[in-house]
Amino acid sequence: MTATTSDNSADPQPRPSFDWITFLSRWGTLISLGLLIILFSIGRPEVFMTLRNMLNILNQVSILGMIAFGLTICLVVGLFDLSIGAMATFGGYFAARFLMELNVENGFAVVIVILVVLALAALIGMINGALIAYLGISAIVETLAMSFVATGIILGISGGRTVYATEIPEAFTIIGQGKIAGIPNPVLILLLLGFVLWVFLEHTQTGRNMYALGGNREASRLSGISFSRYALIAMAISGACAALGGLVAGANLGAGRPQGVGDVYLLNAFVAVFIGASTMKPGKFHILGTAVGVLLIGVINNGLSVMGVQTFWQYIVQGGILILALISASLNSVRRS
Amino acid sequence: MTAQDIPAASGSDAAIPAPGPDSAREVLTIKGLTKQFPGTLALDDVSFGVRQGEIHALLGENGAGKSTLIKCICGAYSATGGDVLIEGKPVQITSPADAGAAGIAVVHQHMNLVPTMSVAENLHLGEKLPRRAGLLNWSEVHRRARQVLDRVGVDIPTTALISELRPEQHAMISIARAVSAEARIIILDEPTNALLPHEVERLFDQMRVLTRKGHSFLYVSHRLSEVFQIADRATVLRDGRLSGTFDRSNMTHAGIVGAIVGRDGALAERRVRSHSTDGTLMRVQDLSGRRADGISFDLAAGEIVGIAGLPGSGADETMNLLFGRRRSTRGGIEIDGKPVRLRDPGDAIAAGIAYVPRNRLAEAVFHADSVRANVTLPSLAKYLREPILRLVHRGREDEAAREVTERMRVRMPGIEASIDDLSGGNQQKVVLGRWLSTGANIFLLNSPTAAVDVGAKKEIYDLIDELAREGKGIVFASTELEEYALVCDRVFVFAAGRVAGELRGEDVTEPNIMTLAAGGALAA
Numbered sequence: 001m002t003a004t005t006s007d008n009s010a011d012p013q014p015r016p017s018f019d020w021i022t023f024l025s026r027w028g029t030l031i032s033l034g035l036l037i038i039l040f041s042i043g044r045p046e047v048f049m050t051l052r053n054m055l056n057i058l059n060q061v062s063i064l065g066m067i068a069f070g071l072t073i074c075l076v077v078g079l080f081d082l083s084i085g086a087m088a089t090f091g092g093y094f095a096a097r098f099l100m101e102l103n104v105e106n107g108f109a110v111v112i113v114i115l116v117v118l119a120l121a122a123l124i125g126m127i128n129g130a131l132i133a134y135l136g137i138s139a140i141v142e143t144l145a146m147s148f149v150a151t152g153i154i155l156g157i158s159g160g161r162t163v164y165a166t167e168i169p170e171a172f173t174i175i176g177q178g179k180i181a182g183i184p185n186p187v188l189i190l191l192l193l194g195f196v197l198w199v200f201l202e203h204t205q206t207g208r209n210m211y212a213l214g215g216n217r218e219a220s221r222l223s224g225i226s227f228s229r230y231a232l233i234a235m236a237i238s239g240a241c242a243a244l245g246g247l248v249a250g251a252n253l254g255a256g257r258p259q260g261v262g263d264v265y266l267l268n269a270f271v272a273v274f275i276g277a278s279t280m281k282p283g284k285f286h287i288l289g290t291a292v293g294v295l296l297i298g299v300i301n302n303g304l305s306v307m308g309v310q311t312f313w314q315y316i317v318q319g320g321i322l323i324l325a326l327i328s329a330s331l332n333s334v335r336r337s
Numbered sequence: 338m339t340a341q342d343i344p345a346a347s348g349s350d351a352a353i354p355a356p357g358p359d360s361a362r363e364v365l366t367i368k369g370l371t372k373q374f375p376g377t378l379a380l381d382d383v384s385f386g387v388r389q390g391e392i393h394a395l396l397g398e399n400g401a402g403k404s405t406l407i408k409c410i411c412g413a414y415s416a417t418g419g420d421v422l423i424e425g426k427p428v429q430i431t432s433p434a435d436a437g438a439a440g441i442a443v444v445h446q447h448m449n450l451v452p453t454m455s456v457a458e459n460l461h462l463g464e465k466l467p468r469r470a471g472l473l474n475w476s477e478v479h480r481r482a483r484q485v486l487d488r489v490g491v492d493i494p495t496t497a498l499i500s501e502l503r504p505e506q507h508a509m510i511s512i513a514r515a516v517s518a519e520a521r522i523i524i525l526d527e528p529t530n531a532l533l534p535h536e537v538e539r540l541f542d543q544m545r546v547l548t549r550k551g552h553s554f555l556y557v558s559h560r561l562s563e564v565f566q567i568a569d570r571a572t573v574l575r576d577g578r579l580s581g582t583f584d585r586s587n588m589t590h591a592g593i594v595g596a597i598v599g600r601d602g603a604l605a606e607r608r609v610r611s612h613s614t615d616g617t618l619m620r621v622q623d624l625s626g627r628r629a630d631g632i633s634f635d636l637a638a639g640e641i642v643g644i645a646g647l648p649g650s651g652a653d654e655t656m657n658l659l660f661g662r663r664r665s666t667r668g669g670i671e672i673d674g675k676p677v678r679l680r681d682p683g684d685a686i687a688a689g690i691a692y693v694p695r696n697r698l699a700e701a702v703f704h705a706d707s708v709r710a711n712v713t714l715p716s717l718a719k720y721l722r723e724p725i726l727r728l729v730h731r732g733r734e735d736e737a738a739r740e741v742t743e744r745m746r747v748r749m750p751g752i753e754a755s756i757d758d759l760s761g762g763n764q765q766k767v768v769l770g771r772w773l774s775t776g777a778n779i780f781l782l783n784s785p786t787a788a789v790d791v792g793a794k795k796e797i798y799d800l801i802d803e804l805a806r807e808g809k810g811i812v813f814a815s816t817e818l819e820e821y822a823l824v825c826d827r828v829f830v831f832a833a834g835r836v837a838g839e840l841r842g843e844d845v846t847e848p849n850i851m852t853l854a855a856g857g858a859l860a861a
Binding site for chain 1: 600611660662680681682683685687688692699700701702703704705706710714715717718726727729731771
């Protein structure tokens with residue numbers, strides 16, 4: 001018996017075939033992370049797949065991770081923060097400078113200084129948020145401008161001079177160089193920050209309202225959610241996280257450099273967050289996804305250098321994976337429309 | 338009811354002789370067109386023809402198949418069956434380029450113009466611009482643009498920016514572009530949605546000029562009065578099937594409405610309800626904004642009050658003022674006897690007002706989020722574990738989301754399903770349902786049944802009815818005038834920023850609303 005094709009097309013399909021596009025757009029980045037780890041483990045089993053190297057990878061990405069977590073928050077609200085590079089430099093330099101000027105020695109005072117620096121960074125972030133929300137300025141341009149201003153202020157106050165290790169108390173450098181139970185302090189700080197921000201975004205009303213604003217700003221307004229308030233909070237968190245990252249970088253380095261600290265992290269942080277937005281929950285910025293993005297960058301960089309591959313490959317592989325991640329995410333949305 | 342009774346046809350068209358379409362010549366013939374989508378038959382054996390020099394209206398409810406039909410004609414979709422004939426000859430149209438070659442052009446609702454560019458540049462969009470010595474020859478660009486505009490008889494400077502022009506001029510520029518591409522059949526997809534009555538009038542005048550030059554229009558609209566005003570013939574689709582083709586001689590209001598709605602339609606029945614009119618919930622006094630002036634009325638508990646009017650009449654502005662979307666310049670609102678200040682929607686929500694906006698996708702749905710999150714967002718504060726960190730109690734939130742979706746009979750895989758995977762009707766039930774848990778007593782519903790299917794419409798009507806019976810006060814607006822008669826106890830009709838009249842009970846009819854909205858007076 002033969003059936004005409006036009007008749008068949010109308011039949012509902014009782015058994016839906018496996019949906020590869022949805023599967024890949026959700027799990028593609030995690031799968032590629034797994035594949036890379038397997039690849040590097042086979043390539044250099046004695047070096048790559050060791051506890052030491054794993055902690056090393058985490059330590060290497062911890063600063064990037066802190067900055068990327070902060071950036072995740074403002075991207076959730078739908079705002080780009082390009083000032084995070086400058087804010088990282090800000091945090092690292094001013095923490096060192098204040099400690100030097102005040103000649104602080106004891107641990108408690110160091111904590112106070114750090115909190116003050118983070119509060120200053122949060123304040124600058126709030127200024128960003130206020131300019132964006134109340135004047136309706138584009139976040140990209142405003143934060144870029146603010147990063148120039150911050151860079152200039154740091155250069156002006158520092159006179160271009162680095163604060164050296166001998167001028168900084170050990171209670172500060174230990175933040176970047178010490179370990180607790182064998183785990184480097186920056187990794188612990190990263191995990192703690194990640195957990196706090198994850199709870200904040202996923203389990204508090206403030207976080208949920210931020211997702212709502214990022215999803216549909218007008219619908220949020222009609223549900224009684226004020227954009228300006230959350231823009232201020234998000235930009236403050238982003239600024240403080242970037243400053244924290246820079247501060248830990250400074251402690252790790254044992255120096256307060258007035259330039260070039262944060263610039264390295266700016267683009268990588270965006271890469272990590274956007275890879276994250278194509279992971280597990282396609283199209284949604286979230287902390288777990290960002291963590292995957294950060295890890296992916298760390299594994300690529302560490303793995304390729306452990307394999308003895310030349311540095312330029314790190315850029316190519318990293319860029320390629322980002323493009324693949326974006327393609328898989330867009331496949332899903334293209335089909336939906 | 339006959340065509341002459343339609344108020345918006347203010348007599349001006351009577352002066353212009355009928356263009357007299359050449360009935361022998363069909364320029365566009367649709368023969369047995371069928372379009373099958375997975376699960377739905379969007380077009381089922383549709384046949385009709387457009388004659389040379391005629392304005393042919395294409396009517397039908399949302400989802401009746403109008404858009405699908407247009408997309409099949411212009412090559413955006415390929416039909417599953419049937420033929421499109423141009424001048425009696427079958428043509429294969431599989432792309433917009435084919436449609437252009439066959440002399441068909443579509444002018445979409447949003448006109449596809451670049452607002453920051455000049456009229457001349459927009460008329461040349463997608464074409465190779467004239468050059469001289471390798472550089473663009475601007476004087477030639479403008480000269481050609483002038484020629485095109487002169488052909489359609491439009492007097493607009495070619496250097497003007499699109500953003501400086503009026504909405505009906507946008508429509509004319511789009512039509513001019515179609516004419517310059519030698520289109521003989523111009524499909525207008527709801528061109529008048531953003532237009533005020535006098536702008537519509539000017540657009541129609543220029544369309545009539547073009548029909549005398551032999552161009553034909555297939556004209557999609559929801560506004561029946563306009564159809565009577567301009568169309569030579571009308572074809573009505575319903576549920577993907579041809580429901581009727583009318584010409585001037587048999588084009589009656591009742592006939593067309595019957596063809597659109599269907600005799601068995603759930604819409605046809607007037608919903609008989611009884612209401613308390615005591616217990617004033619909200620008192621609006623002299624409320625005024627930029628586009629509405631001196632609005633006063635009382636809303637009783639359990640009452641459904643309609644706010645009707647054409648775009649720009651002040652009806653929309655009133656809804657916005659009542660929800661604090663726009664600030665009032667004068668007057669005020671009292672709820673339960675206490676004056677309330679509405680500076681933003683947050684104030685309105687705090688005062689117990691709920692709002693369902695007209696444009697669901699742009700203004701109400703939180704995309705890429707779950708049904709649960711879409712339901713609970715405005716009432717999240719009720720499900721917090723503690724007030725400082727504002728941690729949300731997921732168990733209580735889930736319970737609330739389940740309760741609402743069950744009451745609203747939302748059909749979905751589960752509360753964690755993505756809102757984007759739901760049908761329009763179910764999305765709308767989620768949007769309405771989110772206000773059930775905020776404790777709102779006053780519901781502002783702006784076209785709550787826009788772009789939902791007939792079944793969901795009925796469910797939404799039932800819910801509105803239910804809310805009223807529970808003693809909520811409801812302010813209702815719709816782009817589909819017949820809905821006022823189905824839903825409302827009384828209707829305020831707006832014209833020129835003011836209340837032009839109030840209709841109650843049996844007087845709430847589509848023609849009465851139309852008459853008042855068009856600035857006319859009701860027969861005593």
